[in-house]
Amino acid sequence: MSGPADQAGRVRRDALARLARRPMSRARLAAALIARWGDERAVSEVLDSLARAGLIDDRAFADEAIRQALAEAPAAEAYLVARLVGLGVDEALARQRAAAALANHDEDADARALARECLARAPESLPIEARLRRVAGRLARRGYDEETVRSALDGLSPG
Incomplete structure (x- = not known):
């Protein structure tokens, strides 16, 4: 028969194996361990121990x-x-x-640089409007707001 210490040991080994494969946030690791082991108390204790050891940060x-x-x-x-x-x-x-x-980043300059790069990679066979739509989509997917996207597109000189 296995006791709480055995369960905590299994949870700890599983946590260490997961962290060895790839870094994870505490919340994501907790969710994975609880899904597998179902013992929230053991998981919490193991995660606290790993955090104290600097293995979860x-x-x-x-x-x-x-x-x-x-x-x-x-x-x-x-x-x-x-x-x-x-x-x-x-x-x-x-x-x-x-x-x-991002404290030392210029968001507008970063957006313009990304826009230039995206435009340069867009197929020349596409009409400029289609290429600019692709650029705008890429900027939006990278989190730039509409005003920043518009400003970056205005700064492009299609070639």
Whole structure:
């Protein structure tokens, strides 16, 4: 017969295995462990222990997720916050980390740079209106608001 210590050991091994495969937010890891083991108390105790050991750190996780997102392409704060929340990061922490990451960024300049890159990659065989719609869509998907998108498109000189 297995006791609470055995259950906590299994939960801990599972948590460590999941973290070894890829970094996870505390909330996402908790959801996965509860779904598998069903023991919320054991999961909470294990996660507290892992957090004390520095193996779960939502702030560091958020910063790394932001770094990866911005390495793909420029993005607005709204995009970064939504991405982090989708990964299980608390919304307040997501907003704080996204704002900190973009503190030295010029959103308009980033949007213009992304717009130029997208336009350069759009097939020349498409009419300019279609290429500009694609650019606008890409900017919107990266979280830029309508005014920023419009401004970035106005700054393009189709070639």
